[in-house]
Amino acid sequence: MSPRHIALAVLIAALWGFNFVVIRFGLDAFPPLLFNGLRFAVASLPFLLFLRQPGVAWRWVIGTGIVLGVMKFSLLFLAMNNGLPAGLASVVMQAQALFSVVFAALLLQERPGALQWGGLSIAAIGLGVIGLDMGLEASFAAFAIAMAAAACWGFANILTRKAAAPQPLAFMVWVSAIPPLPMFGLSWVFEGEAAIAAAFASLDLKGVVSVLYIGLLSTTACFAAWSLLLRQYTASVVAPFTLLVPVFGLASAALVLGEAPSTLKVGGAALILLGLMVNAGLLRRLFRRPLFA
Numbered sequence: 001m002s003p004r005h006i007a008l009a010v011l012i013a014a015l016w017g018f019n020f021v022v023i024r025f026g027l028d029a030f031p032p033l034l035f036n037g038l039r040f041a042v043a044s045l046p047f048l049l050f051l052r053q054p055g056v057a058w059r060w061v062i063g064t065g066i067v068l069g070v071m072k073f074s075l076l077f078l079a080m081n082n083g084l085p086a087g088l089a090s091v092v093m094q095a096q097a098l099f100s101v102v103f104a105a106l107l108l109q110e111r112p113g114a115l116q117w118g119g120l121s122i123a124a125i126g127l128g129v130i131g132l133d134m135g136l137e138a139s140f141a142a143f144a145i146a147m148a149a150a151a152c153w154g155f156a157n158i159l160t161r162k163a164a165a166p167q168p169l170a171f172m173v174w175v176s177a178i179p180p181l182p183m184f185g186l187s188w189v190f191e192g193e194a195a196i197a198a199a200f201a202s203l204d205l206k207g208v209v210s211v212l213y214i215g216l217l218s219t220t221a222c223f224a225a226w227s228l229l230l231r232q233y234t235a236s237v238v239a240p241f242t243l244l245v246p247v248f249g250l251a252s253a254a255l256v257l258g259e260a261p262s263t264l265k266v267g268g269a270a271l272i273l274l275g276l277m278v279n280a281g282l283l284r285r286l287f288r289r290p291l292f293a
Contacts, residue, residue, distance in 0.1 A: 001233060009229055009241040012222050017248025019218040020086040021256050022210050023077065029207030030199045031191040032077035037183030040069050042215025044176035054171035060163035061171070065178025068156035074183070075149035084142040085259045088130065090249025091269040092146045095127055097276055099154025107158055115278060123275025129268035168227045169220075176219065243276055 001009070026035050054061070080089055098120050104110040112120070131143050165171035187196060199207075250269065253259040261269070 005229060005232065008225060010244060012225055013241050013244035014248045015218055015222055017090055017245045018252045019214055020090045020249045021252050022213045023080055024086045024257060025206050026210030027077060027081050029203065029210060031187060031195050032081045033074060033183055033187040033191055034196055034199060036073050036077050037180045037187060038211045039215045040176045041180040042211055043219040044173050047173045048177060051170040051173050054165045054167045054174055056163045056165045060159060061174050062178055064156055064159045065175045067152050067159060069176060069179030070182050072149050072152035072156060075145050075152060079142045079146035079149060082142040083139040084146050085253060086257055087250040087253030087259045088261060088265060089146060091246040091272055093150050094246055094272055094276060095147060095150035096153035098123060099151045100157045103154050103158045119275045119278030122278060123272045126268040126271025126275060130265055133262055133264035169224050172223050243273060
């Protein structure tokens with residue numbers, strides 16, 4: 001990879017990692033279901049006039065929109081709204097890699113190799129360590145909700161793979177157009193008119209910036225840049241940069257929010273990152289040849 005593209009990949013990972021801090025700010029301004037609806041409205045509506053239908057069957061667009069937008073992000077926002085720290089959320093969500101492999105084996109008959117199973121086992125142990133510590137803190141419910149969000153993300157990965165959209169950016173924009181109406185309806189039913197009105201009545205700059213950041217920057221802009229990298233290089237070269245997301249997530253949460261994870265959580269996070277590196281074959285690549293050429 002060229003130095004310019006390496007810098008771009010690191011910047012995307014940093015923006016995605018800091019996204020969890022921004023979600024924390026957004027949840028201070030909006031109820032979680034309403035916040036999720038606003039996020040996808042901002043990520044999709046301005047671009048629908050410019051990007052044509054992405055050339056795949058509507059069942060893939062709608063299915064991915066429901067699983068990824070309505071289910072995954074609602075569960076993530078609910079988990080963070082119920083006590084899951086922002087930095088830890090950035091790590092726990094990497095469990096999507098485990099669920100992706102399991103779903104691919106069950107639904108696509110893809111059989112992971114021994115190295116993949118070994119890496120996923122290490123990551124699973126790390127998740128167990130974090131879950132144990134969350135249980136000791138009486139916030140295990142938030143951890144369980146986040147794990148359900150990671151499972152939805154893993155299933156959405158399978159739907160995205162099956163869709164095989166020739167225009168990934170257009171696919172993401174149209175997928176993002178699915179959640180707003182269902183989310184606004186769910187917010188009206190479960191969060192109530194009073195909570196929605198209060199959120200808009202007390203809306204400040206931090207709330208507006210939070211919606212714009214996660215809608216325009218971390219969703220549309222970052223996905224467009226990521227698609228550019230995937231057109232230039234193989235997925236095996238680009239994908240390992242996602243391992244930086246929880247690193248930036250933990251660091252930014254510590255710096256901005258003052259989060260100080262316990263020793264068990266740090267150990268569990270380290271095991272998850274190690275397991276994902278093994279699963280991606282990154283450690284073997286580091287020993288055999290330079291990562292960047």
